[in-house]
Amino acid sequence: MNQPNSFRSGYVSIIGRxxxxxxxxLNQLVAQKVAATSNRPQTTRNKITGVVHLTGAQIILVDTPGIHATKRTLNEMMVQVSLSTYTDVDLILVLIDAVEGFLPEDEFVLKSMEHTAVPKILVINKIDLVEKPNLLTLFEKANNKSIFKEIIPVSALKNDGVEVLKDLIVGYLPEGPEYFPKDMITDCTEAFLLEEIIREKVLNLTRFEVPHSVAVVVENMGDPIDGLVRIDATLYTEKTSQKKIIIGQGGSMLKSIGRIARIEIEKRLGVQVFLKLFVKVKPNWRDQKQTIKQFVYLDD
Ligand SMILES: Nc1nc2c(ncn2[C@@H]2O[C@H](COP(=O)(O)OP(=O)(O)OP(=O)(O)O)[C@@H](O)[C@H]2O)c(=O)[nH]1
Ligand SMILES: [Mg+2]
Structure with missing residues (x-):
């Protein structure tokens, strides 16, 4: 007689403002850098998969764009992507910021999942930045909402509480197959991951509207020649003034973006990289569905 299959696997979306x-x-749970992060809101623009391989279980995480009220086409499509995960997952992790508590923007997120029966775990993140008594008050507030199966405090940045969270998640997964082979931690394409590395550097090095106006497209990735890979990528912005800022005085900003991105890409690919960046203007691309599909891979 066959042994009953006790392997657990399932999809878990990470939701929040x-x-x-x-x-x-996501990066901490997967123990590898998959998604771009920055202190600018709206860093993530697509669903990003990260697979956690455990003994007897596989967690397929889906990082999502931050949910927010918006009128811009790009942002509407981003938020739609996040909401669309509700019907496809076994569990939702709802993240809030321990310092900020429940802001109206977080209430907006909670409202968006009012009608989904998928179990929800509240993850109170950034606990490295708060005093214990404040955390207790937040716990009480969260408890009163009575929509969460669990409430767990973590510091994603300091890797505090993340292992406990992993165990907790597994408890909510159904029995299922190993969806991904052991050596696979994401189904994002290599080009997408490289684009996100470059965009992350733009987010970290530029300010105001500039970081949000940028899309990165890898145009060309050659085969290694003498251990060197050439990668051509274009940074699209919406205005000539933004293009000027990205290029910087005498090309200094673009050089910095390129250098920092290249170092990370070389680490990722394990080869030397010649990274050539171009900057182009595509007016109002964030309000053009076709261009958004092409630049950001978002669907209707
Ligand atoms: N101190 C502290 N900072 C954190 C922690 N987790 C994330 N951050 C910081 O918070 C900022 C936002 O982090 P992200 O992971 O990009 O946030 P996100 O929710 O994915 O943001 P969007 O993609 O814009 O929706 C970054 O500067 C992180 O370094 C934490 O546990 N503690
Ligand atoms: Mg993000």
């Missing part, structure tokens, strides 16, 4: 640390948590 922008900047609460969803992508940082």
């Amino acid at each position: 922008p900047n609460v640390g969803k992508s940082t948590l």
